[in-house]
Each structure stands twice: as structure tokens, then as C-alpha cells.
Amino acid sequence: MSLGLRDLRSESLLPGTSACPGCPENMAMRMVGMSLGKDVVMVVVAGCSSVIQGIGPKNAYGYPVLNIAFAAGPAAASGMWRAFKQRNKNVTVVVWAGDGGTADIGFASLSGAAERNEDFIYLCVDNEAYMNSGGQRSGSTPHGAVTSTTPEGKKENKKELLFIMLDHNVPYLATASVGYPHDLIDKLRVAKEIQGFRYVQVLTPDPYGWLFDPSKTAEVGKLAVQTCYWPLIEVIDRKVKISNESLHCLKKETRRPLKDFLSVQGRYKKLSEKDYQELENYVDDLWERIISML
Amino acid sequence: MMKVISGNEAVALAVKLARVGVVGIYPITPQTTIIEELAEMKARGEISTDVVRVESEHSAMGVTLGAAVSGVRAFTATSSQGLLYMHEMIWWAAGSRAPIVMVVATRAVGAPWNIWNENTDFMSERDSGWIMSFASSPQEALDLTIQAFRISEDPRVFTPMMVGMDGFILSHTKTNVYIPSQEEVDQFIPPRRQPYVIDPETKESMGNIFQPYHYMKLRQSIHDAINESKEVITEVGREYEKLNPLTDYKTLNVSYKLEDADFAVVTMGAWSLDAMEAVDRLRDRGVNVGLYRVRYVRPWAEEEIIQNLGDKKAILVFDRATSLGRAGPLYLEMKATLDNPMKGVIAGLGGVSMGKKDFYEVISRFVEESKEGRLKGVEWYYPREVKEVELGTPRSSI
Ligand code: SF4
Numbered sequence: 194m195s196l197g198l199r200d201l202r203s204e205s206l207l208p209g210t211s212a213c214p215g216c217p218e219n220m221a222m223r224m225v226g227m228s229l230g231k232d233v234v235m236v237v238v239a240g241c242s243s244v245i246q247g248i249g250p251k252n253a254y255g256y257p258v259l260n261i262a263f264a265a266g267p268a269a270a271s272g273m274w275r276a277f278k279q280r281n282k283n284v285t286v287v288v289w290a291g292d293g294g295t296a297d298i299g300f301a302s303l304s305g306a307a308e309r310n311e312d313f314i315y316l317c318v319d320n321e322a323y324m325n326s327g328g329q330r331s332g333s334t335p336h337g338a339v340t341s342t343t344p345e346g347k348k349e350n351k352k353e354l355l356f357i358m359l360d361h362n363v364p365y366l367a368t369a370s371v372g373y374p375h376d377l378i379d380k381l382r383v384a385k386e387i388q389g390f391r392y393v394q395v396l397t398p399d400p401y402g403w404l405f406d407p408s409k410t411a412e413v414g415k416l417a418v419q420t421c422y423w424p425l426i427e428v429i430d431r432k433v434k435i436s437n438e439s440l441h442c443l444k445k446e447t448r449r450p451l452k453d454f455l456s457v458q459g460r461y462k463k464l465s466e467k468d469y470q471e472l473e474n475y476v477d478d479l480w481e482r483i484i485s486m487l
Numbered sequence: 488m489m490k491v492i493s494g495n496e497a498v499a500l501a502v503k504l505a506r507v508g509v510v511g512i513y514p515i516t517p518q519t520t521i522i523e524e525l526a527e528m529k530a531r532g533e534i535s536t537d538v539v540r541v542e543s544e545h546s547a548m549g550v551t552l553g554a555a556v557s558g559v560r561a562f563t564a565t566s567s568q569g570l571l572y573m574h575e576m577i578w579w580a581a582g583s584r585a586p587i588v589m590v591v592a593t594r595a596v597g598a599p600w601n602i603w604n605e606n607t608d609f610m611s612e613r614d615s616g617w618i619m620s621f622a623s624s625p626q627e628a629l630d631l632t633i634q635a636f637r638i639s640e641d642p643r644v645f646t647p648m649m650v651g652m653d654g655f656i657l658s659h660t661k662t663n664v665y666i667p668s669q670e671e672v673d674q675f676i677p678p679r680r681q682p683y684v685i686d687p688e689t690k691e692s693m694g695n696i697f698q699p700y701h702y703m704k705l706r707q708s709i710h711d712a713i714n715e716s717k718e719v720i721t722e723v724g725r726e727y728e729k730l731n732p733l734t735d736y737k738t739l740n741v742s743y744k745l746e747d748a749d750f751a752v753v754t755m756g757a758w759s760l761d762a763m764e765a766v767d768r769l770r771d772r773g774v775n776v777g778l779y780r781v782r783y784v785r786p787w788a789e790e791e792i793i794q795n796l797g798d799k800k801a802i803l804v805f806d807r808a809t810s811l812g813r814a815g816p817l818y819l820e821m822k823a824t825l826d827n828p829m830k831g832v833i834a835g836l837g838g839v840s841m842g843k844k845d846f847y848e849v850i851s852r853f854v855e856e857s858k859e860g861r862l863k864g865v866e867w868y869y870p871r872e873v874k875e876v877e878l879g880t881p882r883s884s885i
Contacts, residue, residue: 232687236553237695249695257685259556260694261549262575268541268549272509275537275550276557277686279508284687302549305542 198374201227204255211253212245215407217397217414218318219245220371225287225316226255227374228381233285234259234273238266238299240291241325242318256287264299266290267306270313278312285385286313292333293323295394296352307361307390314384314391317354320399328402335422336475337468338460340402346463350475356482358392359428365391366428371398372414373438376425383427396423404459413457420454421476424483433486442480451476488666494625494657497664498564498590498650499524501632502536504672505588508559508679509537511550515569516602517654518592522564544569548576548589555585556693558684560636562587566654567594570608574615580647581616581709583693586639586681587647589617590632592658593756595837603838606756607808609651610784610816616709618648618716619785623759626664627782628652630727630734633667637676637723644716645682646709651784653757653807655838667730675730713786720783739788741780742795744770748777750854751796753804755781755817758841762805765846774854781817792824801828801857803850807835814865828857831865845870 205226212219218241225233235256237243243260247253261269266288277284295303295317303315322340323329329342332352339346358366365387369377377395384391398413400406405413417423418438425436441447451473455461464472492500498521502510512522522538529538539550547563555561565573570591580587591612595605606621613619618638622628631650639648652658667675683691697705717739724736735741743763745751754762759780766778779795781788796802802825806815813819818831830853835841849868856862869876 234557234685234687243695246695249692249697249701252692252695254692256692257687257690258692258695259553259685260692261552262579264545265549265552265576265579268511268546269553271539271541271546272511272550272553272555272561273557273685275509275539276554276559276561279537279559280557280686282686301542302546305546308542309540 201378203227207253207255209247209253210245211247212241213401213407215400215410216245217320217371217399217410218242220374220410221318221377221395221397222254224371224374224377225381228378229285229287229385232283233287236261236266236270236273236286236288238288238290238294239263239325240294242289242291244325263294264302266294266299267302267311267315271306271309271311274312288313288315290315290317291325292317292319292321293331296332296354304361307358307363307392310363310389312389314381314393317392317394318397319394320397320402321351322399322402324399324402336471337464339463340460346468350471354394362431363392364389364430367393368396368424368426369393370396370414370418370423370425372411372418373425376436376438380427383429387429402460405457409457413454416454416457419449420451421448421480422451422454424479426483433483435483443484445477488668489663490666491661492625492664493520493659493661494622494628494652495520495592495659496524497625497629498632499528500666501629502562503528503534504667504669505560505633505636505676507536507562509539509550509554509561511539511541511547511561511563513541513544513547513565513569515544515566517594517658518564518566518569518590520658521590521592544573545576548573548580551587551589552576552580552583552585555587555681556583556685558679558681558686560679562589564590564592566592567596567608570612571596574612577612577615577617582705584645584682584709584712585647586645588632588635588639589647589649590628591649591651592654593651594654601837604654604656605807605836605838606651606653610808612649613784613816616646616713617785618644618646618713619651620648620783621651621755621781622657623756623780623782625657625660625662626734628657629664629666630731630736633672633675633730634723634727634736638716638719640680641719642680643719644712646712646716651756656757665731665733671730675726717786717788720786739783739786739791741782743778743780745777745779745795748775749800750774750776750857751799751802752776752778752850753781753802753817753821754778756807758805758807758835761841761843762846764843765850768847769850774851776850776854787820787824789824792821796825796827799827801830801853801862803853804829804831806831806833809833809836818865828862830856830862832868833865834868839870839873841870
């Protein structure tokens with residue numbers, strides 16, 4: 194598998210970013226370059242990625258970037274692709290946003306753009322907290338996780354963007370994890386060829402917020418999928434397809450124990466037995482719903 | 488061509504004549520009929536403009552900015568709460584030096600709810616880095632909107648521009664408006680120019696984190712561009728006479744019977760015409776008074792103001808806006824420009840109507856006060872029937 198990756202060149206990430214070591218967003222950005230090619234314009238909303246990009250007027254991404262306020266990404270992208278269309282230019286517009294920008298402050302404009310079926314790819318890099326400002330909880334933070342604003346562990350479940358976006362009936366929707374680069378690259382390549390609103394949510398395990406060793410980013414990204422905490426799916430024209438890496442999740446017996454994913458992270462250190470049960474239920478519900486859609 | 492239309496229709500026509508590429512639209516009273524008219528034009532096939540029906544004013548400016556930085560002419564319009572909701576993006580557009588045009592049909596801001604006219608919404612954007620003009624008639628709303636595209640896209644400026652007009656009073660009132668032809672406007676506004684275009688060819692990026700010194704220099708560049716736009720504005724104004732010979736845009740602001748006047752009244756927007764009639768009546772009675780109408784809030788026409796008002800015995804500034812706890816913003820701006828004895832009057836907030844009689848009363852009193860050397864700083868003026876109204880606040884019931 195790794196051989197294939199080496200063959201894929203990417204200039205989407207230039208040397209000299211200000212990312213932390215082991216940053217999952219850098220990994221995802223490289224994979225975007227591997228799949229979407231050159232004719233891309235990025236809209237980067239506030240978040241780690243606007244810092245990773247480095248200090249202006251320099252830009253560590255190999256793409257032209259419009260950096261924009263937290264809640265305005267999908268709106269700006271709507272204006273952009275329409276402008277390119279008027280200028281007869283074939284450009285793939287990509288919004289790059291974190292989970293805070295997606296699930297919380299930017300949700301209205303995301304929902305609006307999806308409803309209008311705007312022609313761009315919305316990529317949510319989900320590290321399950323506001324990492325850029327010091328790791329505060331977001332709507333996408335899972336139950337039980339300790340963050341700097343939930344020191345006792347979050348009491349609510351993760352906001353299920355996957356289903357919310359499914360209900361918008363967009364032409365393309367997928368989930369991916371930086372632990373499985375081939376899967377993400379394939380999905381983005383499919384997304385590139387589809388017209389209209391495309392939503393891709395990538396799990397980006399963050400060593401600094403999730404509290405694991407930075408060398409383990411890819412591994413944690415894999416564990417999330419193997420334990421079925423993070424489903425890998427693809428929805429084209431309302432047809433749900435489970436990616437190979439997640440097929441074993443269809444049956445409870447074949448799932449890897451959730452403990453294997455939780456125990457490698459410091460953010461679950463305050464997890465009680467009850468919290469653990471809550472998370473297991475969350476995973477069961479998630480899959481029950483996915484199975485009901487097949 | 489002359490046509491009887493409202494201010495909002497005039498603005499929609501200006502957008503059509505300017506061949507705008509993308510408009511982001513969201514309804515809010517009293518701006519709504521602008522975007523309705525644009526949607527109608529689109530449905531009738533009269534414009535090739537991409538009309539994007541967004542989910543909020545924040546997004547309206549987001550779409551407009553996205554389209555503008557990607558190389559097409561872009562427009563939006565809003566009012567009141569909508570303008571405030573858009574506030575963050577207004578700054579983002581200014582910091583991007585993106586030529587964008589927006590019309591604000593002014594309206595009071597809640598709480599409590601009030602749909603009537605006031606200029607505080609517009610005036611509270613003074614610090615954001617836009618060029619800001621303010622119309623006094625549907626004709627000016629059309630003229631200034633057309634001019635705004637040319638001014639904001641001038642390489643000496645490259646700054647977004649907003650055009651204000653009094654909500655309902657201008658937005659919904661129909662009057663005779665002279666409309667230039669499409670050919671004339673095509674000649675008047677050159678093809679889109681902008682400081683940079685974001686696309687894979689140009690590789691331009693914008694908006695990422697900047698060092699403090701770069702940031703500060705960028706802020707100054709906006710400040711300088713706005714100041715230096717004065718020359719462009721008057722140049723564009725002079726040339727506009729080819730399109731509409733009936734108007735006068737040779738200067739930023741407008742003087743009326745000022746030259747020989749001892750006393751000056753300063754106004755902005757639609758009620759200037761009522762104030763002018765009051766000035767006429769006072770002149771008939773031998774009172775030596777003239778009027779100065781502010782048409783540009785940004786840039787601030789410092790030199791023009793000093794030249795026109797510097798020698799006046801006393802100045803009266805009318806504000807249809809407030810900076811609560813201080814004074815009216817126009818009064819504060821004038822105070823910072825002139826050393827003359829000055830009085831400020833806050834009036835007409837939230838749709839309280841001000842007629843010729845009211846202007847006559849306030850101006851007469853001001854002339855007397857100044858003759859007697861007892862000019863007060865700032866006064867809130869209520870027309871006769873409103874004076875009697877009691878405000879039943881929770882405190883007054885204790
Ligand atoms: S905090 Fe996390 S996502 Fe942000 S730059 Fe560091 S590793 Fe990357």
C-alpha cells in the first residue's frame with residue numbers, strides 16, 4: 194500500500210509550515226494535493242490551518258488561499274465558484290474548515306450552501322475541539338473527552354454532522370480518516386468529478402488535544418476506524434456505501450473493542466464506567482442508523 | 488430617460504447598468520425591494536447577473552467578497568440589524584482591499600424593534616475602512632451607486648464603497664429619476680479592475696496571519712487610499728455630468744446659499760431638502776443662513792468643509808444618528824474639523840418625523856442663541872406632538 198502513496202506527488206504542502214509535529218491536518222492537506230491536482234482554490238476559515246499556513250505574505254500551501262472569518266467559508270466559496278464560472282475557468286473550490294467552524298459557528302452558512310447545492314467541496318478536518326485556541330470543546334467533541342473548557346469531561350455526545358449533512362441530500366458525502374490515506378484520496382478523486390455540493394469529513398486525531406504521542410497520529414486514526422468509532426462511508430446520490438475498512442462494523446461481534454481506541458488517549462483519562470457505556474451506545478446507535486440506510 | 492421610480496428601484500437599475508456579475512441577496516426591510524427587483528430582472532432575463540439567495544447578511548457579504556476577489560463585479564444591499572450582523576464581513580472586505588459596492592437603506596437598530604428610518608446603522612460603520620457616501624434623493628442613490636463601481640475599482644482607491652440612503656423616505660418614495668443609457672454607463676465604468684485576483688493562474692493568496700508591522704502598514708494603506716480617493720471622487724463626479732448633466736458632483740459635499748451666510752446648517756440625507764426649505768424661509772425673513780450637505784462621510788472632506796464653513800459665525804449640525812453617551816456622529820466629526828461655535832441637534836431617530844416647520848423652529852432658535860452667545864452643546868429635539876409623549880420605563884413606575 195505505501196508504495197502507491199509514494200507514487201503520488203503533492204505540492205499542496207510546501208516546506209516551512211508552522212504545524213506541530215505529527216499534525217494530522219498537514220497529512221490531510223498533502224492528501225488533498227495527491228487527489229485534486231493543481232486547479233484548486235482554497236478557502237481556509239479560522240483554525241489551525243490558518244496558522245499552519247505560516248505568516249503572510251508567504252503561504253505554506255501550494256494553492257491560492259482566501260483566508261476568511263470563521264462563519265463565512267461556505268458563503269465565500271459560493272461567490273468564488275460562481276465568479277470562476279462567469280470567467281469560464283475550470284477551478285475546484287475547496288473550503289477547508291475545522292470541526293468548530295463546521296459544527297458550530299459556521300453551520301448556518303454550511304447548511305445554506307448545501308441547500309443551494311453550491312458547486313464546491315467542503316472539507317471538514319475534524320479534530321474534535323478548538324485546537325488552535327488551546328483545545329476547547331466544540332459541538333464535535335465526543336462524550337467524556339476532557340478539553341480546556343470541559344475539564345470534567347464533556348457531558349454531551351458528538352454532534353452528528355454526518356447525518357445532518359445527509360439530510361441535506363447533497364450529491365456527494367463521505368467520511369475519511371488520515372489513518373487511511375488511500376481511502377481519502379480515492380474519495381476526493383470521486384468528489385472532484387461530481388458537480389454540486391460535496392461534503393467530506395476527515396477525522397484528524399490531534400496529538401496535543403487528544404494527548405497521545407505525536408508519532409502515533411496515523412495509528413490513532415486507524416484505531417478510530419477499527420473500533421468503529423469513526424465510520425468510513427461514502428454517499429453518492431443518496432446511496433450509502435460502507436468503505437472496505439469499515440465493513441466489519443456492520444456486525445457488533447466483529448468490531449474491535451472501543452477501549453483500544455480510548456485507552457491510547459489522555460483526553461479520556463476521567464472516563465467513568467458510565468461514560469464508557471455512553472460511548473459504546475453512541476457507536477452502536479451510529480451503526481444502527483447507518484445499517485438502516487443501506 | 489426620465490422615469491418615476493423609488494430609491495430602491497433606482498439602485499437595482501444602477502446594478503443592472505453596471506453589469507454586476509454576482510449579487511448576494513438576503514431580505515431585510517427596507518432594503519428588500521432592491522433585491523426583489525434584481526431577482527425579477529433575473530427572472531425576466533434582463534440581467535446575466537448571478538443572483539445568490541443566501542441564508543444571512545453575514546453570508547451575503549461572504550458571497551460578495553468571494554466573487555469580488557475571484558475577479559467579478561459584486562454587489563449587495565442591507566439595512567439595520569442586517570448591517571450589524573454583516574459587520575464582521577464588512578471589515579473583512581475592507582481589509583482585503585476588495586472593490587465591492589453595497590447599498591444601505593438606513594433604519595433604526597433594535598432593541599426595541601423599529602422599522603423606521605435613522606442613520607445610526609450606517610454611521611456605525613465609519614471605522615471599518617469603506618468609502619461611504621450618502622444620498623439625498625432616489626436620483627443620487629442611482630448616481631452614487633453607478634459612481635461607486637468606478638471609484639472603488641480605481642487603482643488609486645481599491646477600497647469597497649457603500650452608498651447610504653434613508654430607508655422608506657428614499658427607498659420607497661417614487662420620484663422622477665433621470666436614468667443614463669446602457670451605452671453611456673458602459674463607457675463610464677471600465678472593465679473590472681482589482682488589486683489581485685485569486686485563481687490558480689495568479690497564485691495570489693490573502694488574509695493569512697501577518698506580522699504586527701505588516702498589519703499596521705496595511706491598515707495605513709487603507710487609511711491613505713480612502714483619503715486619497717477624494718481626488719478620484721471629484722474626477723469621477725465631473726465625468727458623470729456626461730451621463731447626467733442635471734446633477735453636480737464636482738465636489739464631495741454640497742453647499743446651498745452658503746457663500747454670504749453668517750450661520751450654517753449641516754445635514755446629511757433626505758431631510759436636507761426640508762432643511763433647505765426652512766433656510767429659504769429664514770432667508771426671506773432676512774436671516775443670513777445657508778446649508779451644507781454632507782454627501783461623503785468617508786473620506787471626510789476636511790479641506791472642503793473648512794473652506795465652506797471656516798468663516799461662519801456659528802454652525803448647527805443635525806444628526807439622525809447617535810453615539811449614545813456622547814453626541815451625534817456628524818456633530819463629533821464637525822467638531823473635530825472646525826473651531827467655530829457649534830451646536831448639535833439629535834432628531835428624527837427611529838422614524839420621528841421632522842418637517843420644514845421643525846427645521847425652521849430649530850434653526851431660528853439656534854440663530855437667536857448664537858446671537859445671544861449661549862449656544863448649547865447638544866440637544867435632543869422632539870417635534871411638538873412628540874414632546875408630550877411619556878416613556879413608561881420600569882424606573883418611572885417605582
Ligand atoms: S494543534 Fe493539532 S491540528 Fe493544530 S497544528 Fe497542532 S497538531 Fe495540527
